Amino acid sequence: MSNKEELKLGIDLGTVNTLVYANSRGIIFNEPTVIAFDKETDEVVAVGNEANDMVGKTHAKVRVVKPLVSGVIADKNAAIRLIEYILNDFLEHYQSAKLKKSTVLICCHSDLSGVERNALKDIVQGFGINNVLVQEEVKAGAIGVGIDIYSPTGSMIIDIGGGSTDVGVLALGDIVVSNSVKTAGNHLDAEIKKYIKMKRNFEIGMSTAERVKIALATVREDLVEEKEMVVSGRNLTNGLPSRITVKQSEIRDVLRKPFQTIINAILKVLEQTPPEIATDIIENGVILNGGGSQIDGLKEFIESIINIEVKLSPYPLTAIVKGTKELLKNNGDYLVAPTD
Numbered sequence: 001m002s003n004k005e006e007l008k009l010g011i012d013l014g015t016v017n018t019l020v021y022a023n024s025r026g027i028i029f030n031e032p033t034v035i036a037f038d039k040e041t042d043e044v045v046a047v048g049n050e051a052n053d054m055v056g057k058t059h060a061k062v063r064v065v066k067p068l069v070s071g072v073i074a075d076k077n078a079a080i081r082l083i084e085y086i087l088n089d090f091l092e093h094y095q096s097a098k099l100k101k102s103t104v105l106i107c108c109h110s111d112l113s114g115v116e117r118n119a120l121k122d123i124v125q126g127f128g129i130n131n132v133l134v135q136e137e138v139k140a141g142a143i144g145v146g147i148d149i150y151s152p153t154g155s156m157i158i159d160i161g162g163g164s165t166d167v168g169v170l171a172l173g174d175i176v177v178s179n180s181v182k183t184a185g186n187h188l189d190a191e192i193k194k195y196i197k198m199k200r201n202f203e204i205g206m207s208t209a210e211r212v213k214i215a216l217a218t219v220r221e222d223l224v225e226e227k228e229m230v231v232s233g234r235n236l237t238n239g240l241p242s243r244i245t246v247k248q249s250e251i252r253d254v255l256r257k258p259f260q261t262i263i264n265a266i267l268k269v270l271e272q273t274p275p276e277i278a279t280d281i282i283e284n285g286v287i288l289n290g291g292g293s294q295i296d297g298l299k300e301f302i303e304s305i306i307n308i309e310v311k312l313s314p315y316p317l318t319a320i321v322k323g324t325k326e327l328l329k330n331n332g333d334y335l336v337a338p339t340d
């Protein structure tokens, strides 16, 4: 990309991870949605991985913020500063890029209000970029996994992210039926942390709970070789730092209820899907996307309940931002297939 080129940027502002795509460059940012500020000066001290490493470890002078909760912006100022930081860092190398003629497509959760969408647009327009589009991430994700959402053939995607699980049925370039629940990765982490505190009288941090989930979470009833994991935290009986061993079957049992909530959300969408589209979905299967789709046995578990083939996304963590690449070809218009 030359300095004089018009930029096309796609932003996936997720609850847990933020990704940015740039034309001719590919994915230029793929890090946690976390920002750290100096409490006294309000200066940004770290973003992404560096800020995430500070979670739960800060001293009195640093404030670490996760700007999104359950897919929606909980701290507007922090979200603005995060996007500003990422764009500034990138645009430093393209000072003479034709910003006025450049395009930015921001993908957001379908629950984001008009006011919040406009706030996101304002941040980007503040860089002198006039053409700013905001679109729903479920559509971008479907395009990113390779579904032709513009065709009359209906398709279904289940996205288990960090803040929400979104289920969407799409046809002719738009969402026909959808449902969203807050039961997703962060909720699973919180349930693991709560269980270990209540049942084992042992306190762990959220990052440790996430590591336990990634290592042990499963929906399989038969565990041929049960895994276990040693975790560090604080023994609440004597208040001292300590270690305990957590078994896979314990974590599976804790997560039964949240997975039932996710199944109910999927069933609700299927119940509301028009019969002609339901036929397409039965023929073509359902795509499982998002970081949470990688949980052991989930594909088979969902298949056994809905009796429809479930296909795992080839890009569980990057499909949405990959979808922005396609959408940017057509200025974010979903009703017409992007052309090269």
Ligand SMILES: Nc1ncnc2c1ncn2[C@@H]1O[C@H](COP(=O)(O)OP(=O)(O)OP(=O)(O)O)[C@@H](O)[C@H]1O
Pocket (backbone or CB within 6 Å): 013, 014, 015, 016, 017, 018, 070, 071, 109, 160, 161, 162, 163, 164, 165, 184, 185, 186, 210, 213, 214, 217, 289, 290, 291, 292, 293, 294, 295, 316, 317
């Ligand atoms: N191998 C894995 N097994 C289970 N969960 C995982 C795995 N890898 C990542 N995750 C979880 O996936 C979640 C992040 O997924 P993703 O990046 O799709 O979400 P997001 O886009 O940030 O969130 P949202 O779309 O809800 O705003 C985190 O909760 C993370 O712990």
